[in-house]
Amino acid sequence: MSDERVIKQYGKLSRRMEKRFAIRHPKVTGPRLTPGMLTSHQAIEGGVVAQTQNASIELRLIRPNLLAVRVRSDGTFPERHSYALDPEFDPMPPPINIEDVASGIQLDAGAMRVHLDRQTGQLTITLPNGQVASQDAAGGLAWNAAGVSWTRHLPVGERCHGLGERATGLNLRGRLFTLWNTDFIDYQRESDPLYFSIPFYLGVHHDYAIGVLWDNPGRGAVDLGKTTPDRMQFNAKSGDLNFYVIADETPQAVLKSYLELTGKPPLLPMWAFGYHQSRYTYMPSDRYRELATEFRQRQIPCDVLHFDIEYMDQYQIFTWDQQQFNDLPQLLQDLRRKGFKTVAIIDPAVKHAEGNEAFASGQAVDAFHRYPDGELFIAPVWAGESVFPDFTKPATREWWADHVAAFIQRSGFDGLWNDMNEPTLFMPKVIVGTVPDYITADWEGQGSTHHEGAHSVYGMQMARATRTGLERATPAARPFILTRAGYAGAQRYCGTWSGDNTSTWDHLRLSVSMTLQMGLSGMFFTGPDIGGFHGTSNAELYARWIQVGSMLPFCRTHTEKDTPDQEPWSYGPEVEAIARQYLGLRYQLLPYIYSSYTHSIEEGIPLVRPVFFADPQDQKLFEQDDTFMLGDALLVAPVMDAGVRSRDIYLPRGVWYDFWTGKALEGGQTIHVDVPIDRMPLFARAGKLIPMWPLMQYVGEKPVEEIRLRVYVGDGESAFYEDSGEGFGYQQGDYRWAYFTAKHTPEEQRFTLERRIAGDYEPTYTKVRLEIVGVREEPDEILVDDEAAAIWFFETPAIEILTESLQSVRLEGMFEPFEDDADSGAETLQSRSDLS
Template sequence: MITNTELEYKGNLYPNSIVGFYRDTDKLYFTTLNGVILEVTILRDSVFRFRYATESIFEPDFSYAISDNASLGYNHLEVEETETEYLVHTAKLKLLVDKKTLRTQISDLTGFIICEDELGFHWEENYEYGGNTVKMSKITQVTESFYGLGDKATHSNLKGKRVSNWVTDQYAYGKDQDPLYKAIPFFIGLHHEQAYGIFFDNTFKTQFDFAHERRNVTSFWADGGEMNYYFFYGPTFAQVVKGYTNFTGTPELPPMWAMGYHQSKWSYFPESNVRELAAKFRELRIPCDGLYLDIDYMDGFRCFTWDKNHFPDPKKMISDLEKDGFKTVVMIDPGIKIDKDFWVYQEGIDNDYFCKRADGAYMKGKVWPGECNFPDFTNPAVREWWGGLYKEMFTDIGVHAVWNDMNEPAVMEVPTKTAPLDTRHNFDGHPCSHRKAHNVYGMQMVRATYEGIKKHVYPKRPFVITRAAYAGTQRYSSTWTGDNVATWEHLWIANVQVQRMCMSGYSFVGSDIGGFAEHPSGELFARWVQLGVFHPFCRVHSSGDHGDQEPWSFDKEVTDIVREFIELRYQLLPYLYTMFYKYSKEGIPMIKPLVYFDQADPQTHFRTDEFIFGEQILICPVQEPNAQGRRMYIPRGTWYDYWTDEVVQGGMEKWIVADLSRIPVFVKEGSIIPKYPVQQYVGELEIKELVLEVYYKNGVETSMVYEDAQDGYDYKKGRYSLRNFNFRGKKDELIIQQYKDGTYITPYETFEINFHGLPFKIMEVWVDSELIDTKDLKLNESNNIHISKDFTVLHILGV
């Protein structure tokens, strides 16, 4: 018999030999001699869940991260026992569980090893707090790369890095500083063109070591709770990310205005300044949909109040702004000022809604209003109450959206920057300390906000923003990457962070364009806007301490460049909206790093700058001052330069000319890109014609355009328009087939089709087998035609 002493190494304890096994439908249980139980749940043929219990006891099975809508079910499950191991077979994978050590190994059906334990599961008793520190170590392949983990401000490939997850208010953080505002303990591993993912669903502080301490070992551990992780098999990067995103969920479609350009600052006040800001946007013809009010709109920073000196009639102001196309977004923080005359505070006290310390006193912390109490958002009753607090703000005053900030929770004047670890939480009926609840506090706050606002804005769709997040928060809210700095390095960081967030299941994300802390030069601001308009969430935000940061705050050249790129975003709104539809419906990230786009090309594994916007547009920001161009890697395939229509072959680095007025933008051949006319705000114009930019390819390609009423829930009743286009090109002809779905009738009746790169002159145009007179099509030398939106087959012949 092996004793616990023999199983100890550097204070760690390990499972010993398996003495029991049984199967309960989709769950497999392996019990060791020293009381460790491994529960393996077969969720899909390619998705396994691993839970480990010590002393034969599992904790209650509860998760804030996993979506109720996750797809479950497998096609095949067979368990075979040999003298030395248990072999588990599904339709896609083989799992080996070693009888002597409880270590596991996962391989594909050919026997190729995808992921295997090194030391495997081990633990160390935590005598200070109780429970265990739980650990897992895996063998790292020589060629293996690692990605994911949310908003880390470091290189996209995490090989050789050690990072931690403990949501933290990190004002003006630097490159490689860690941890930051979000805890998303999910990573993707890639080796030998095989991708897999691991989601460590543990809300305690978690840490990940990607071959940092030992070059052949990747490990992850938590300060408490269970070793509870999900394994997702690809073999493609896309399948892994989609699988994880399906389990942690996607948001509903937001209103289209939420995808427009937004302007924010700490702070726009009083009311006259807000009105002047709005008027300037319209005067200069710079599109904008959202204006943000930071904490100075409140009465003494008390949430859910208005400073009547600065904003004497907020309802009228918001109504007037809305008439001119602006939506008003206000900030709400979690800290509630301790003030017996403050109705929100008194309700919280009367109903015992605030967090308490271990010995029963209320948890206090200083934030903007001074000393505050903090609602326990892990309590369902508190979430219901909090959601109800927004009613007056939305139904009476007319606010359009809310921005939850400081919800890590951030606490001032204490070294930890947050709540004491002995703070108690309900945790939806599983009482715990702040050690366990900290990483989900902001998530549950914004969940309460989202669920409340959803009721108050119905039949419109809600729009909510959060700073702090845990895995799955994407179901409730958009987000941004926190208090960055106006430097060129932070422009690079913002680019990497948004790519990383998107591959971590959280696509509705952007950065504070231009930098929050300090003040950018006009050149840096222009370059940041050029990047930011290609991020799913597009907002300028600054501290305001170092000068103004509006589009016109610099010289005329910068203003004109900024206007042009914001106009381009508004033109691409139908493309962006379709991206969001695919994300919401299928879990396809809106921004794709090159390694996601082509994992078989090793050149993509360490690229940080270039990314795919949606499915078909390649973006590469300029991230250095005084640049007249840059070298970039163009992925394999054939691409059109968006600005010149020059055709370039990928799979190589290339110097691209890009003065301050341009950044490298390329379109994949065969693409059909939809465009709207430039609007000053979403809904300003009735769309008379949808523009389709068609990029010729000698071959086959598919494209999609999704549209609906741009707000409301009729799309869930089938009132949407989904157009799938199949493109087939040959040397002297092309065919576009359109397949339509949905009952929504778009306001326009025709398409303007602009052809790029046609190798022939158009001689005949056939629509649904009928030869059309080219005069009726308004055909011109630019190869533009206008045809009915209802065509099924467009057949063009040339010479």
């Protein structure tokens, strides 16, 4: 690690360079320029270019519900590379009607109407029903030498979401957030900014939603009514006014369009959804062997072990310590035989030293950032004096990918964990800093500076290059990559986690709101360090954290150096049993979680989502961030306060079933439930089907011979996706969807379930165990594919049917399930699912 002498030397150098190269932002007085009066306009594909007194405004409808806005004061619209947009995005402008009316210019694409005011150049966006989705405030589009901004009215009742990683509640309204990725040491609630800034805003109403992608990666901020309660503003200190507005009837529709614009997350390997264990640091090699043996002997499911920074040789990337990990490739093979995948941390900084191959080869392709005068930028970080790759340069990404591929092939790691990529470096007094604003960047050959955008995209472009490297090393395997920092569009390459959190109850609560917020920003695979990274957890806190963590997309325990042990068995037998129970449940739910994640990618709905997605018309759901949906079937109500043994839960409208007991509950009301230390409330939606596997200790431990399909009596539709869980056969059609339709007709005492299959994938199982929950009395007749079921048994509150063929099921003469005492099967559902 860098010593104090090196850090102080850099501090002195930094002050000298600041005097030479610092970007001087002019002091500007008076109001910013605005477009002014409209003077003329010209039709273009999908829109118009309007000339005003002070600027040219390009308005282009690139989807029926998606408007692209660019403003230039010099009248030109040069092509500028965007890292946010998916390179494969096809604009496909819809047919539009352009009208020159008395008040201005109007564009109508059917799903969205855009009005540009003749007198002021202000924008108004309206939905087909006449609802105003967005209206510029006075001085809406504005600029001067100090930067650019766009200000819109913030309507009463608009809930504010998105913007990436924010350590606060679910509704961001009334706050101001910085757009600048930062390694915030020991962050707490309301700390800002954090590691992962995404300039995408989602405004939600009960009957419409609006999304804004501010495609300006320069240092900026978003004011969500803090300065003026009814105004929202995006601003940046450099760059152009360049943004996209999506308006539609639901947040789901807005998010789907956002992912079409910026790219969908890739399918992850199934093992990525298993349990991950980590700490800073396990060493030497035999400690990992002991850890692996402990997991298997204690029968606690686990798929992945992580290697933090001390596996390296003196913190140098692409190396490993020859004393502590002299047998690293053999170690990884030994772990693989026990069913463990391995993930290694890797930082961007390259040690500046003769004899360091990564430095020498990087120099040969001019891979590293430089000062404006061409001198190499060198700064201290873990390995001491280091240089920083410029990932906006194609040659750098190629060089990095080659080194990643070679490292993976030499070592045998299965995935990589990109850290310190805000990027972070060490500074005197402030502990950590970042690359100075004036450092130059290639920006795909167009030229830029750290301040103008290279900082914002640094982490995502590192992840992009890392992904390319993994694809080269193991072309038959789906890459697994985590990044600490990122920008809009990073979901195309990787997942993330909530950084270096702390072992407190408030951070447990933040785990939920931050995961939800990242999902609403397009990052679907994310989660916290279970138990907390900084500080010391305790038995109750870890028990509650492993419960909620078991229901989040990324499920990993991680902790800091020199903290007490933080494995699932570290807090005594009671907590160990709780961890075993909830991780066991996660592994049984893996087909549901994996299928729901795939559905999320297709439909643009986060895997873990706020409960208002269950019923956007219910105003009571909008402020709730102490419950959440996992997919569309499960509602999770974690316990996030010390000593709590009962809690209130507001259920969305409709019928819900207690997952543990099978008891049916009417929604649209608040219920009070007991929550002993081993119980986290879970509820399943009536009419939904949840696929479950037999309990395994890791993905692929044994072939799945029988699948459990648990359906809850009611009306609903479910979709179940399957593929091999690894590789890319699904891209050639080796997958299948099963579509289920459940229908309950109480007046006829009938429940039916129908299945339709599309796709060529053939799963390993041949037996289906259908579990119908919500059956109070034995039915008069049970039909499978229109014939009497051969093998079935009944015990309140469920009936089980074993079959090898399933196109339809019908129960005749069944009960009306909504009775308060229908909990006699409290232990039945647990034992049937092997949860006890």
